[in-house]
Amino acid sequence: MSEVPPISGTGMIIDGKALASEVEAETKVRVDELAALxxxxxxxxxxxxxxxxxxxxxxxxxxxxxxxxxxxxxxxxxxxxxxxxxxxxxxxxxxxxxxxxxxxxxxxxxxxxxxxxxxxxxPAKDVDGFHPMNMGSLLAGAEGLVPCTPKGIIWALERLGVDLEGKEAVIVGHSNVVGKPLAAMMLNRNATVSVCHVFTKDLASHTRKAEVLVVAAGVPGLIRGDMVRPGAYVFDVGINRVGGRTVGDVQFDEVIGVAAAVTPVPGGVGPLTVSILMSQTAKAAEMKMKMKEG
Amino acid sequence: MSEVPPISGTGMIIDGKALASEVEAETKVRVDELAALxxxxxxxxxxxxxxxxxxxxxxxxxxxxxxxxxxxxxxxxxxxxxxxxxxxxxxxxxxxxxxxxxxxxxxxxxxxxxxxxxxxxxPAKDVDGFHPMNMGSLLAGAEGLVPCTPKGIIWALERLGVDLEGKEAVIVGHSNVVGKPLAAMMLNRNATVSVCHVFTKDLASHTRKAEVLVVAAGVPGLIRGDMVRPGAYVFDVGINRVGGRTVGDVQFDEVIGVAAAVTPVPGGVGPLTVSILMSQTAKAAEMKMKMKEG
The missing domain is CATH 3.40.50.10860 (Leucine Dehydrogenase, chain A, domain 1)
Incomplete structure (x- = not known):
């Protein structure tokens, strides 16, 4: 991961493995502290x-x-x-x-x-963040344990220095696992959020306005280069098996020339998600210890 | 409330009191059944x-x-x-x-x-639908007791024969009470949903695309006629006191000439919300009785 801020259209690859290593390193420090106690x-x-x-x-x-x-x-x-x-x-x-x-x-x-x-x-052990109590707190803006993929994307944006407030964010896919919780998390950070999906009539008219575009549709190569706004940050959550290869929902080769930064598949959102699961398991342990102390 | 389907641009007033009376009449039947038991x-x-x-x-x-x-x-x-x-x-x-x-x-x-x-x-008595368990179930698509104002808008759309699936829906305001739960409810019905708010850079570019527009911003007269798509269904959740009068967030006189239908303030979303509270109180009682039986 380069320390240089990305420039519009330079097409930086967002290295999910490198970001995951950072999350894991942070988490390891916390785990060691917990173990010491x-x-x-x-x-x-x-x-x-x-x-x-x-x-x-x-x-x-x-x-x-x-x-x-x-x-x-x-x-x-x-x-x-x-x-x-x-x-x-x-x-x-x-x-x-x-x-x-x-x-x-x-x-x-x-x-x-x-x-x-x-x-x-x-709910206090729900490290996947899917329990109704945790999903409800999330929707109400009190984020505790939350779904890992959305959390990873939010974390990566922070790490990349992208402030969501006032940004045009577009999410493709409205699942319980990614689309809906991510929409709530982005609204909690004051992004303007549009959620598209298989029933959306004119997908490109939305994606072309996105400063942050997250695609979790499960459709190989759904997002072409001409559907992306120049300078956008693009997160590809798709994991599809096509002809023996694993590909995402984004036409990476086309989009990398338009966007500011894109996650690859594999090696993008996937490893990040796993690292957030580690971080949330540490968080659950920290909360338990705090409750005991308090 | 006319039984004739509204035609684009005719500017039907959505009579919230009449809709509320319908909800109350339905609810009264259920309450009488519960009382009889x-x-x-x-x-x-x-x-x-x-x-x-x-x-x-x-x-x-x-x-x-x-x-x-x-x-x-x-x-x-x-x-x-x-x-x-x-x-x-x-x-x-x-x-x-x-x-x-x-x-x-x-x-x-x-x-x-x-x-x-x-x-x-x-949570089983949470007729306002704000408990995290109920908000979380809502976000996950299992709607039980839900916030009353969003539920009233969904109910009115059904009553008006507007199918949300594939519709462009735009919500202005991202509160816990209206904007966020309504976004989840509209996504659960497969609308394409955009949520704007005070941090949105170009509000009109969003509102002009809305086939269903819900405004809950708390800004008197925020939505002008030229910000509304011809034929849109417009719900004004705003209740503002201006110069001794109660006004909404929508410039009613302008928008009524553009939209298919608009809720007035007062007499629109307000009475509908109260009637949904009645319906949800009956629902809570029905659920309790069912649990006893089951």
Whole structure:
């Protein structure tokens, strides 16, 4: 990551791995402090079934835990586990002193209701930020534990020196995981926020006005160069497998020549998200320690 | 309210009182059913101090209760009441079987934290929809008890036959009470949503694209005729006292000639909001009865 401020149209690549390393380094200091006080943070992940992608994502998260000194463990429930078994597992982890954060890896198999499971996680251990209490505090402007991908984008913008206040921000995608919580976080920072999605009639008319553009649509190459405002900061949340390659929602080769800065896929938003999960697990442990003291 | 579909530019006045009467009539039927089953809904309001505006708003709400058959009561705490006294009052009302809805009238005096007080209300009795659990469920697309003004606007659009899916919706104002929850509700209905506010650089460039425009800025006459798209549906949430008159945020005389339909001030969004409070108090009572049965 260059220390030189980016100039419009120079097309800086936003190095997600480098940013993630910064977050991890910061987090490691906090984890060491917590450990010195006898409260080393612990992350418990839950996988239901044997989805290979879920197993891979959880492995990546555990590796990050190892790097920053967070204790980690995984509970693997069988493919046929019912909602009661999941809720029981969560309740057990809620009770445990040595578990600071609980992460239920999605998707769940079959008809299992992820909302019901996530609402059972102690909000103070909800390091993914999807519990209604945490989502509601976020919407009301009191951000505690929040969804990791939006938080990573906000963090990167701060790190890049982009002040959101008064900026035209456009988000493509209105999911519960990225689009809607990110919109709330950007409004909390006084950006003008537009949220587009598959039902939007004229997508380009919105994206061309964006000083900050975040694309989380799951459509390979959706955003072409002529849809981007010169000098924009572009975050590509898409992870799509196309012809054996992993590509984003942004036509990187075209957009890099127009934008001020773009995240690549892979190596952009992905690693940043994992590092924020570490930071939030430390935060959950810090909050617990503060409550004990207070 | 005319039954004829509005034509672009005819400038229909959206009669908030007539719409509110419809909501109240619907609600009265539900309240009568609940009462017949022995569960007449009750609304408890709390006023702290002696703000005359608060007293007036609460009177209006109690009158609406009388019209639909909801039992109502008010707890008036002294101006000097502390947060503990407020929390204790709320806890007492949380426990009471005959109280279906609890409404803490804002603003609170002095430095009292409204967020802390509102978070103490049982989410199942939170008829104002401001509890983090309810705001979070709303953001995640599972709308239970939600803020009344946004809900009233959504209800009016449905009643007017305006399908939000794919519509360009613009909200001016990003408060916790109107702008942010309404943005979430419109996204849940697949509108393309832009939220502007005092930090927005070029407000007119946004408002001119709006097929549905909601203004909740608290700035008298902010929206002029040339800032509105012909054929738009315009909701004016503003209530401002100017020279002894109550006016909205929209220059009604100008906008009525451009828009398909506009809410007046007074007599627009205000009465609709109160009627939705009645409907939500009935809903809270219905949910309680369902839980008992289930």
């Amino acid at each position: 006898g409260g080393r943070p612990g992350l418990a992940t839950i996988i239901v079934g044997d989805n290979p992608a879920s197993a891979m994502y959880v492995r990546i998260k555990h590796s990050a835990c190892d790097r920053v000194g967070i204790r980690s463990e995984n509970v693997n429930l069988p493919e046929g586990a019912g909602i009661d078994e999941i809720l029981e597992t969560i309740r057990g982890l809620n009770e445990r002193e040595d578990v600071s954060g609980i992460l239920l890896q999605l998707p769940l198999p079959r008809e299992l209701d992820p909302a019901r499971a996530m609402a059972a996680i102690d | 022995g569960g007449r809904p009750g609304l408890a309001t709390i006023i702290v101090g002696d703000n005359p505006a608060s007293a007036m708003y609460v009177r209006i709400k109690h009158s609406a209760c009388d019209r639909v058959g909801i039992r109502s009561e008010n707890v008036n705490l002294p101006e000097g009441a502390g947060i503990d006294e407020i929390l204790e009052t709320i806890r007492g009302l949380n426990e009471r079987e005959d109280v279906s809805g609890i409404l803490l009238q804002l603003p609170l005096p002095r430095e009292l934290d409204p967020a802390r007080a509102m978070a103490a209300i049982d």
